[in-house]
Each structure stands twice: as structure tokens, then as C-alpha cells.
Amino acid sequence: MGKFEPVLTRNVGVPHSTDLKVYELRGGYRGVRKALKMTPEELIDEVKDANLRGRGGAGFPAGVKWSFLPKDRTTTYLCVNADESEPPTFCNRVLMEHDPHQLVEGIIIAAYATQSQVAYIYLRGEFHEQFHVLQKAVDEAYASGYLGQGVFGSDYSLDVYLHRGAGAYVCGEETGLIESLEGKRGWPRIKPPFPAIEGLFRKPTVVNNVETLSCLPHIIERGASWFTSIGPPHSAGPKLFCISGPVNRPGCYEETMEITVRELIERDDLGGGMLPGKKVKGVLPGGASMGALTADELDMKMDFDDPRKYGLLGLGTAAAVVFDEDTDIRLVLRNLARFYGTESCGQCTQCREGTSWMYKIALRIEEGAGRLEDLDILLETARNMGMMPGLSICGLPDGATYPIETIVKKFRSELEAAIRAQPPGRAQEMLRVLN
């Protein structure tokens, strides 16, 4: 197999890659010109043929999502999900920082295919630099006639606005994002109706991730069969992978979904191996919410299917964080549990209470006041709060349970040993103090 040539990140590292001129000189805005000569239906079919699966976490095919829009609609909105709040994910940030015009081009293609009049880019509040880079790109595109009235001289018009969030993980969930855009708290909506039927301002709406949209110019320019020729059958196309933690080359890398977790960590052109003297204890390979792997499970493929075989929720954001042998597993458990405890939006009782119970228990275990039965209580809580049994409005509690459950199950002996090593009476003493 020949060496994979990066597509999405081909402009990363090129001087002035954020300038419209540089982007065009390097072949940019060709896909959209071609797209505008096709009909929206042809475009949707092309993206369906490419089987472009959403890169935001759920992996739902973009073309299929677009075809759910009602035929008789008059107004359509496109929302670009640039909330990127899943720890430890940062690939959308890299795309926006280095190649904002690729995203703008993808937005125009998706907006035309869905016949949207307005596209909103929902950026998380912490993205300051990225906001200014992207706003400048949008301004440039307007000035060149690529946005606004009659884009590229066609009779199709599109406005693109940036909208800044203000610190809430749940606003990355598509209906939380929509509520937030409407000026409300980011409380996810009960579905159905799905956004394609009733979304932003109660109008048909499509929500797509930054990386998903950035794939579009290339699919249109090179064709669906080019896209499906890359990577394994159900996980086609180039993909960005993040790696962080104690490795030599933390960063965002583009590869096919054929790579394994081990390659992502070890390969010289990817993670570059562990820092000197460090050994892998475990990995969260798909963002925090997908669950953990042990050092024995590193042969998992980073595609849409393989993670399920290892007890994980899915590929997620394909962002791996490695923890090493010197890291106390109790710290990992507590850090993850706190994240969901503070980020649950509080609408659903079992998610609000469950995530904060898990945090309190994990914190107590870390502080050396755990009880052996706490591990079963964690598992029982995890089993009873997710969307899978149909109890919750959004997917956050599923994302909360997978890391907790997999860590408790896969690292149970270490947790039990730590609890057994506590001074006798410590747990009872702490419970008395806390209650």
C-alpha cells in the first residue's frame, strides 16, 4: 500500500495558509464551483455514494441526514458544529486555525445541497484566536463574491454568521446547540422531532461537524469513488486523529481508518512513542466519552466498527489520550467523573444525579476513602442513567457511563488493591465527616 497523502491537512504548515489567495493557488474553491453546476439532488447523491459518515462523534452518514429534510420546506438552516468540547479533542481547532477557507468552501457546498439560506458557525467561547481567523476568512469570501447575494455569480445566495458560545459542553449536542443559538440555555430537546424536521427557529435544520464539512470540497472535486477507495469499507475517507498525554509527538494527524491505536501511539510520523521511561497503562482512544482500553488492547482499529468489539461506545472523535504506568488509575477515574458531573445540563434527573454521584464516589476513592462496594455502585449507577435504556434526553450520560464502566471493569484489580491498602476506618471516618 502506498503512503497515504494528506488531504484535509494539506495546507497545515504552509505559510499564510489562512489567506484566500494562498488557498486558491493551492487548488481551493474548485470543488464548490463544480458543485454549483450540479443540482442539489445530484450533490446529495454524490455525498451518499461517498458514504461520508459524520465526524462529530455519532458517525451518521451526512448525505442520508440531508435527505431527511422535508421536500416542501421554504426555509432551511445549516448549523456548523464547531463547539469541540470533548476532552481531549482538538482536530476541528487545527482545521479552523490553519485552513478556514476549506471549511467555508465545505459550508457553501453543504448549504447549497440542502438549499439553506443561512449558515451559523457555532464556536465554543474559548475559541478566541480561531474566531478571528475564521471571521477574516468569511469576510474575504464575502468580499470576493463567494458568499452573500449570488455566490460565484450563480443565482444561489448564502449568508454565513459566526456565533460564539460561552462555556457549556452540552451545547455541542445538536439540539443543545440550536437552543443556545436561539438565545436560551443549552438544554437539549426531546427528539423526535429531529432538527431536519424542526430545528433552529422551528425550521428544518442540518447540523454538521467542522471536519465532516471540510471533507466535502474533496469529495466533489475528486468524486465519491475516490473517497470510498480510502480506508476500510464502512469507514471511508481521510480522518483526523488526535493524540495527547505523555507521548513524544502529541498532535493532530491525518490517516486512513486502517490504523490501530498502537500505531497512533508508536509510529514515528504519528505519536512517536511514549516519553522516555514511560509505558502505556491505558488509553481513551475516541475522546473521553467512548471508554478506555488497557495496554493489552492496543490492536483495536480506529474505525467506526472495531471499538464496539472492545466494549467501547464507538469511534467518537478519534482523539486518544494515553495514561502511563505511573499514573494512579484513581486520578483518571476522578478527572473523567468530574467532567460529566459538572457538564450535565441537569434536565434529566438520572443524568444530573448519576453523574454527580459518580464524581463524589470517584473523588472519595481517590482521596483514599473508598469502599469495595463503591465499585459496584459505580457500575450500577452507570447502567441506569444512559439513553440506551431510553431514559435521557441526550447522549451525554452514555458518554459519561462508558469511561467509568470500562475503567472500573478493566482496571478493577488496581482499584481494589488501592482500596484495600487504605488505613482501616478511613472510609467510615470520611463518610461521617462528609454527611
Next chain:
Amino acid sequence: MAWKTINRQESVVDADAPSALSEAVREKIRSFFPRYETKRAVLLPALWIVQNTNGHVSHQAMVEIADLLEIHPSDVLDTLSFYTHFWTHPKGKKVVTVCRSLSCELMGGADVLAEVKKQLGIDEHGTSADGQYSLVTEECLACCDHAPCMIINEKTHKHLRPADVAGILADESNDRLAIPRSDLFDAPLGAVEGSGESASVDRVIGSTSDVDEMRDAD
């Protein structure tokens, strides 16, 4: 720890006080109206605009925003209180946001946070006595490849070591971006003289996390 309670006996909004929103701020907020189907959707931009010029969003400002967007003041508070970036009381000129998520903690983020606390003499959610800095922690800042990291107002500081912290905090321009800014939003410079709002930070608010509480319980 110096706790100050908020006086809830008197009305939080003084009808005779000067307006919290200058005409320029109002105009800036109105310029967002054509972008959305409803005026309410302008609420997050409006809160950013007000906070960037006044340093925080007072109750008085909330009432005036509500008036401008034709919604109820409680709708403004309802939305504002959901998001962690908005302040309802004066904060420091610069807000230091330290990442506390997993990649940063694995790479030494807790030591960096401890050093920031020590240098500024404040705890999380506190504001330094000179009104220069407030300190908060946030979950993953999407910058884990440069862990551990923190943001000061708009600028991200990467690959931090505790030894770097004092130098960074002493640097005047530690909150400025090196790239050209869009003028859609002003830089968050905290309290600005001349706005109708009392922007002085007259209290030091201390706070402890549950972790500290547990450790102190020994």
C-alpha cells in the same frame, strides 16, 4: 478566607442609576438583529458585548438588555446563569482560565494551577486584591496537544511549567492576540473607566473546591 455576602435586602436594580449600556453598545447589539429570525437569538452576542465593555453583566445591564431584545429580564438571567463565561459581579481585568481536564492533568496541570494560585494569592473564582486578575478552571480547552495550558482573556499559553507562571503573569501583553482581530467583538479588557457601571472590584471572593474540603477534613 474573606467571605462577603451579597446584600439582598435592597433592590438589585437602582432605577435612578445611569444607564449601564452606552448608546455605542446598544448600536453594536442592534447590528446583530438582521442575522437572526428572533431578537432573543442576539442574547449571547449581547452578553459578550456588554461583558467586554463593562467587565461584567450587572442586574441593571440585564434589565436593559431585556428591554432591547424585547424579552423578560428573567429570560436574560436564565440564559446567562447557564454559561460559565459570564460574570454577574465585577471580575479582574484579566481572567486566567486554567485547563483541568485529563490531558492537562496528566502533563502536570495541577502543579501549574497551584503555582497560579500561589502567585496571585487567590483560589478558584477569586479576584486578586488589585483587581488585575481573576482565576477560574475550565474543562478541556481543545488544546491538549500543548498540555498543560491556560487562557488569559483571549490568549492561550501552552506547554506550561510551574516555573514559567510568574513570568507570564508579569507580562503586560499576556492577554493579547498576535493575529489581526475582527472588530465584531471588542477585546475583553475588563473594567473600563467611563462606562456608567461601577467597575471597581471591591471585594476579594475566596472559595474552595470540594477537593480542598476533603483534604482539610483530615
